[in-house]
Amino acid sequence: MNDKIRIFSGSSNPELVDRICKELGQPVGRIKLSRFKSGEIYVHYEESIRNCDVFLVQSFSHPINEALVELMVMIDAAKRASARTVNIVVPYYGYARQERKAAPREPISAKMVADVLTTVGATRVITLDLHAPAIQGFFNIPVDHLTALDLISDYLKAKNIPNPIVVSPDAGRAATAEKLANYLDSPFAIMIKKRPAHNESTITHVIGDVEGQTPIIIEDLIDTGTTIVNVVEGLKERGANDVYVCATHPVFSGPALQRLDHPSIKEVVVTDSIALPRDCSDRFKVISIAHLLADAIQIILQGGSISTLFKNNGGL
Numbered sequence: 001m002n003d004k005i006r007i008f009s010g011s012s013n014p015e016l017v018d019r020i021c022k023e024l025g026q027p028v029g030r031i032k033l034s035r036f037k038s039g040e041i042y043v044h045y046e047e048s049i050r051n052c053d054v055f056l057v058q059s060f061s062h063p064i065n066e067a068l069v070e071l072m073v074m075i076d077a078a079k080r081a082s083a084r085t086v087n088i089v090v091p092y093y094g095y096a097r098q099e100r101k102a103a104p105r106e107p108i109s110a111k112m113v114a115d116v117l118t119t120v121g122a123t124r125v126i127t128l129d130l131h132a133p134a135i136q137g138f139f140n141i142p143v144d145h146l147t148a149l150d151l152i153s154d155y156l157k158a159k160n161i162p163n164p165i166v167v168s169p170d171a172g173r174a175a176t177a178e179k180l181a182n183y184l185d186s187p188f189a190i191m192i193k194k195r196p197a198h199n200e201s202t203i204t205h206v207i208g209d210v211e212g213q214t215p216i217i218i219e220d221l222i223d224t225g226t227t228i229v230n231v232v233e234g235l236k237e238r239g240a241n242d243v244y245v246c247a248t249h250p251v252f253s254g255p256a257l258q259r260l261d262h263p264s265i266k267e268v269v270v271t272d273s274i275a276l277p278r279d280c281s282d283r284f285k286v287i288s289i290a291h292l293l294a295d296a297i298q299i300i301l302q303g304g305s306i307s308t309l310f311k312n313n314g315g316l
């Protein structure tokens with residue numbers, strides 16, 4: 001790396017930034033983030049970034065609106081400090097579930113957030129396993145869309161799980177379930193569910209035979225955990241073994257950690273795109289995406305193809 005690279009951490013996940021910088025042999029950039037008594041956000045870069053390629057790492061984790069506004073202020077400060085490029089690394093892109101109008105008079109918040117980040121001054125976005133891949137098209141700047149599917153599939157393959165069957169918790173994840181099933185050389189099944197309200201679901205059908213099999217549920221994110229627990233219990237009712245649950249983004253709102261510490265769940269496999277509490281149960285396995293993000297940053301700076309980072313040629 002050269003002395004014209006600067007990598008700064010927002011307040012959402014500084015441990016991930018430490019890991020990225022270690023991978024790159026680069027020091028973490030010095031930045032002051034604080035709040036006025038009124039709650040307004042203050043940012044000050046404590047080193048020169050003039051003519052530098054700046055990378056700002058911030059996941060839109062809880063509290064999401066604080067994280068979003070903090071990143072906006074960081075972008076604005078970097079632009080006004082004459083940074084050459086302002087690259088935002090957003091491992092978890094919040095508001096991604098509001099990517100279309102499902103009913104009249106609703107917002108398309110994923111597009112609004114993209115517009116705001118671009119208007120404030122971001123010149124590139126690096127993100128991971130968007131809830132809807134089409135969100136890349138909401139930006140008028142380059143978007144490097146990475147995936148943790150390879151990391152998760154390598155971890156699962158090394159475990160030699162007996163009688164695995166990959167389960168998509170809904171039709172929208174069927175393509176991802178098929179990719180993972182092909183890699184693990186296993187069958188896959190699809191759950192059909194209905195959603196009476198946000199963060200609520202009921203399993204109505206299972207397409208595929210899960211009796212006597214070890215299900216591997218694959219998701220892009222887990223929020224409250226209610227849907228996952230419903231899927232797990234639905235699989236157990238149909239004679240399945242204990243379940244592995246996999247997701248890139250551990251959003252884990254409310255009592256999700258307690259819900260997922262479920263006797264029928266063998267392991268919950270997630271990445272560090274969002275920081276988890278240190279006192280998590282041993283049931284939770286965290287795979288780091290630091291190496292993946294570091295490789296992407298190197299390719300962006302030195303030239304090359306981001307697709308060389310993927311063997312499965314696709315994401316969650």
